Structures are given as C-alpha cells and as structure tokens.
Amino acid sequence: MPELPEVEVVRRGLERWVAHRTVAEAEVLHPRAVRRHVAGGEDFGQRLRGHRVGVPSRRGKYLWLPLEDTGQSVLAHLGMSGQLLVQPHTAPDEKHLRVRVRFTDALDTELRFVDQRTFGGLSLHDNTPDGLPDVIAHIARDPLDPHFDDEAFHQALRRRRTTVKRALLDQSLISGVGNIYADEALWRARVHYERPTAGFTRPRTQLLLGHVRDVMNAALSQGGTSFDSLYVNVNGESGYFDRSLDAYGREGLPCRRCGTPMRRRAWMNRSSYYCPRCQRAPRVSS
DNA sequence: AGATCGCCCTGCTTGC
C-alpha cells in the first residue's frame, strides 16, 4: 500500500536507474494497466518510443517521467499493489507483469510495471506550464513539498464540514496521505479520526501537520513500508518501516503510550486504528 | 460545489 514515502523511494530509484535513458520499446501486456491512456496500449507504446526520459517528479502518490522535448510525461500511480521494478533483461517475467519498457543503451536493465490488483497504472499526458501532467492539476501539494501552504490548509479545514481523517485522505486538500499514515499521524497527535475539522485551532492544525511530516520522514529514512511483499522498491528490496507502526494493524495490542488495548473500527469501507484513551471520541459523532 | 457512495481488481484468510 504505497503512500508518499514509498512512492518517493521509487522516484529516487527511477532517478538513479532510468533518468536520461532513451526508450527503445514499451510493451503493454494488460490493457487495464494503461486504461487512463484512452488511445490504448499500442498507441501508448508508440508514443514513448525514441524519447529520452528526464528527471522523475512526484506529487503525493503520483509520480511521472517527463519525456524530453515532447511537453508530455508518463504518469504512474501504484494504486494498492503496483511496483516499478528495474530488472535485468534475463529476469523471468513476474506473474503480474503489466508493462515492460526497454531502452536503447547497452545497460542490461529494463523498467517493469508489475501490479497484482491493477488499481494502479501508467498513462501519457500533456504537461501544464508548471511541468505537471494536466490530469493531476487538482491534486494538492504534499506536506513534504516546500511550497505546501500550512495556513491555506488550516483555512480549508475550517471551511469544510467534515471530519479530520476524511480531510487527511482528501487529495485535493493535502496529498500523499493514505489510510496507514493517517492513522499513525492521528495517533501521534492524540486526535480521534472523527474529530470535526471546523473547530480546529491553528495550533492543532500545526500539531497534526507536524506529526504527518514526522511519520513520513521517518518512513522515508527507512526506505518505505512493506507488509505482504506486494510492495517493494524500485530495486526489488522490501522496506522495513512496518516494524515501527504505532497504530495501523495493532487491534487489541497495547497502546505504546498508555497500554490501553488499541481498537479497530470499520470506517468508509476500510479500517481505522486508534487508542480509545489517548484519542478521545468527540462528544457528538455521526 | 461540497459531501457521499459504489465500483474497480485479485489473492489470502476465515467460516460454514
């Protein structure tokens, strides 16, 4: 379940192993992997051919490879189970290999998009004047972006009639936060997931943002999170951050602060993990 | 326009 830190690890891997290489051939093995590319897999491959890859960028959970001198980028989203792997040509095809990109140089590696559940995908889009693929113009800056506007985020929270975890997962308000890091940041901030955002004070918003950044930076420094080996980084190595999680997946285990058994609640077709003592529910919850 | 909900997808786990 790649969120911002995992996607950033992948981006760094691509910068190291794929940037500045010229595409010889892109082969689409499953149409769903390029479903956002309306013209289809054949067209996708042809449009990549012969173009040189620039420095990979990322916003939230999206990352993209600029194609030099085209004004376009290959946009990637890993979804639930997507991986971008740099593999030797001789490595056997992965069971869920969806797209293969070969390059014109003599290096013995190729880029592979592997995705079991096919929630992720690749697509090709025009760039906006900011150098952003046009279809993700609505995605907010992420909390590790130096241009993220804390005050604007606070004002947006005050305006919304919603609850804090919904807001954290709303990629148009703040991007890159998924279910895992939302629960981790809320636990660290001692805030219940159903707390209404309209009553947030500036200090509370700052506290929460600080913990979002801390938990993401901690994960980033450890190479990303991995649970069931569905996610591995660009070199095929698992992350190690799962050992450090304080909330996610810890139902029934003692809170690491106060020892109270952690709880799991069904929430929006997924789960929320929290400490019932450290993270008090708001009086009126709906 | 903001908020909510259903859908997409596959493999593993659980229960009858």
Added chain:
DNA sequence: TGCAAGCAGGGCGATC
C-alpha cells in the same frame, strides 16, 4: 474438502 464471503483500499465518476 470445497466454496462463498470477507478483507485489503485509492481514485474517480455519479448523485444528491
């Protein structure tokens, strides 16, 4: 043993 249901859940389009 076999099969069905449950679960993992990000993003997007439809709807109110």
